Amino acid sequence: MSPYLLQAEGVTIRGEGVTIAPFSCSLEAGGRLTLLGETGSGKSLIAQAIMGTLPRGLAARGQLVIDGEDFDAADATSRRALWGHRLALLPQEPWHALDPTMRSVSQVAESHRHVAGRDRRAALQAAWADLAELGLAEAGGKLPGELSGGMAQRVAFAAASAGGAPIVIADEPTKGLDAPRRNAVVELLARTPEAGGALLTITHDIDVARRLGGEVVILRQGQVVERGPAQQVLAHPQSEYGQRLLDAEPSRWPRPQPLGERQAPVVSASGLAKSRGGRELFRNLSLEVSPGEIVGVVGPAGCGKSTLGDMLLGVMHADSGEIHRATGHPLGFQKLYQDPPAAFSAHWRLARLLDDLVHRHRLDRAAIAPLMARLGLDENLLGRRPGEISGGELQRFAILRVLLLExxxxxxxxxxxxxxxxxxxxxxxxxxxxxxxxxxxxMLVSHDPALIERICDKRISLGGPASVTKQERDPAMA
Structure with a gap:
């Protein structure tokens, strides 16, 4: 019997323009492995090959050892009996993992009951405890569509973890979370190896990789370019690409050129106030956004950042206050969603979705190719459906789509x-x-203060004591 809880030997993935070179890893009890790399480098596909959930058109080869049992990577169905009991996946997209018709606490309780074997009452108690620990006590009675992206992700985390599987694969488990919630999820992830399990994490967050420790593998274009102890690789990378990865942390970015002379605002507001669920999100908020200006919005999860955007776009009413929008722009007010799967039809190929947009609004089709090149999107992706590409690639398609509307x-x-x-x-x-x-x-929302400081001309801070809000010009950008 293998001494490893999780072992991959020579795993390759091929099909539809994808080639993932032979990948190998070994995780003993207590082991931690983090995969870092560019969007589309194959990190999530490796996790899917281990789980046996590769998209149609892709096939895996190689050998796997999972909790002491040998498997052929090519036989995807052979691992299904392990799901939840011995092998758990925390998915990148919570919308693909949660039942839109089932309330949050029921989804977590279902895992406790049918995977962990608890009775109905114990399963429900355990589910409420899990949600409370993740700061989701108020979300238990809500449907997934009523949750923010970060909240939905934590619900999916709780549901996937409820079975107590000794091997956990976490695919971007902290994306969209503010710093306190991110740190709490990292602590929860660490419980698996601390209890004698094994943890394989896929993340874009270098700080998360530092906190998890263990071994780090850096991937690029389907190949391993560097691997070693996290402390060594993330402090002194030996590869040119590893150095570029560290240099791309927001705190190291150069600041953009100043905006220059400001013109009449494209949108402005005064005295805005909004409450939801009996809780005040903000009050007496005034702001304006000039043409070409980048305004950052920061604040803890649930403070009303997305709500503010919906109000400025005219899809939600303010409790009080006034909003003025520039006229003469029929398609001028647009939104980039945090969760692109919620903004794309899952049934159509991306080429068809873009064709429909061009036809509906009489846009310039010739603008698509140069924008794809500038966004680093391969034309082969147009032949796939939204669920068949990585979350990062789909987000760039969302940016492409909204920019076409000018x-x-x-x-x-x-x-x-x-x-x-x-x-x-x-x-x-x-x-x-x-x-x-x-x-x-x-108007740019982010949980990363360093990113906001480097990119934005000014920022709006929501939340804090008594929900006081403030708008301030960043002195570093003056």
């Missing part, structure tokens, strides 16, 4: 939460460049 105001709700540091930096630099070039005002 908006005058764009509310970008965590638009790069699925992107690796290098792609995130390139994408946001391009977004700032295009905003300046096209005189589009952008």
């Amino acid at each position: 908006p005058c105001f764009l509310f970008a709700d965590e638009p790069t939460s699925r992107l690796d540091p290098i792609t995130q930096r390139q994408t946001l630099e391009l977004l700032v460049e295009l905003a300046r070039e096209r005189r589009c005002g952008v």
Whole structure:
């Protein structure tokens, strides 16, 4: 019997333009392995090959050892009996894992009952305890569609973890979470190896990889470019790509060129107030966004950042206050969603979805190819459906789609939460460049204060004592 809880030997993935070179890893009891790399490098596909859930058109080869049992990677169905009991996946997209018709606590309780074997009452008690530990006590009675992206992700985390599997694969488990919630999830992930299990984590967050420790593997274009102890690789990378990855952390970004002379705002508001569920989100909030200006929005989860954007876009009413929008822009007010799967039809290929957009709004089809090139999107992806590409690739398609509409105001709700540091930096630099070039005002939501400081001309802070809000110009950007 193998001494490893999880072992992959020479695993390859091929099909539809994808080639993942032979990948091998070994995790003993207590082992931690983190996969880092650019969007589309194959990190999630490796996890899917181990689980036996590769998309149609892709096939795996190689050998696997899972909790002491040998498997052929090519036989996907052979691992299904392990799901939840011995092998658990925390998915990248909670919308693909949660039942939209079932309330959060019931989804977690279902795992406790049918996977862990608890009776109905004990399963429900355990589910409430899990949600409370993740700061979701108020979300237990809500449907997935009523949750923010970060909240839905934590519910999926609780449901996947309820069976107590000794091997956990976590695919981007902290994306879209603010720092306190991210740290709490890291602590929860660490419980698996501390209890004698094994943890394989896929993340774009270098700080998460540092906190988890263990071994780090850096992937690029389906190949391993560097591997070793996390402390060594993330402090002194030996590969050129590893160094680029670290240099792309937001705290190291150069600041963009100043905005220059401000013109009449594309959107402005005064005295805004909003409450939801009997709780005040913000009050007496005034702001304005000029053409080409980048305004950051920061604050803890649930403080009303997305709600503010919906109000400025005209899809939600304020309790009080006034909002003024520039006229003469029929498609001018657009939103980039935090969770792109919720914004794309899952049934159609991306080429068809873009064709429909071009036809519906009489857009310039010739603008698609150069924008795809600037966003680093391969034309082969057009032949796939939204669920058949990585979350980062789909988010860049969302950016492509909204830029084709040439908006005058764009509310970008965590638009790069699925992107690796290098792609995130390139994408946001391009977004700032295009905003300046096209005189589009952008309101950018992020949980990363360093990112907001480097990218934005000014910022709005929501939350804090008594829900006091403030708008302030960042002195570093003056």
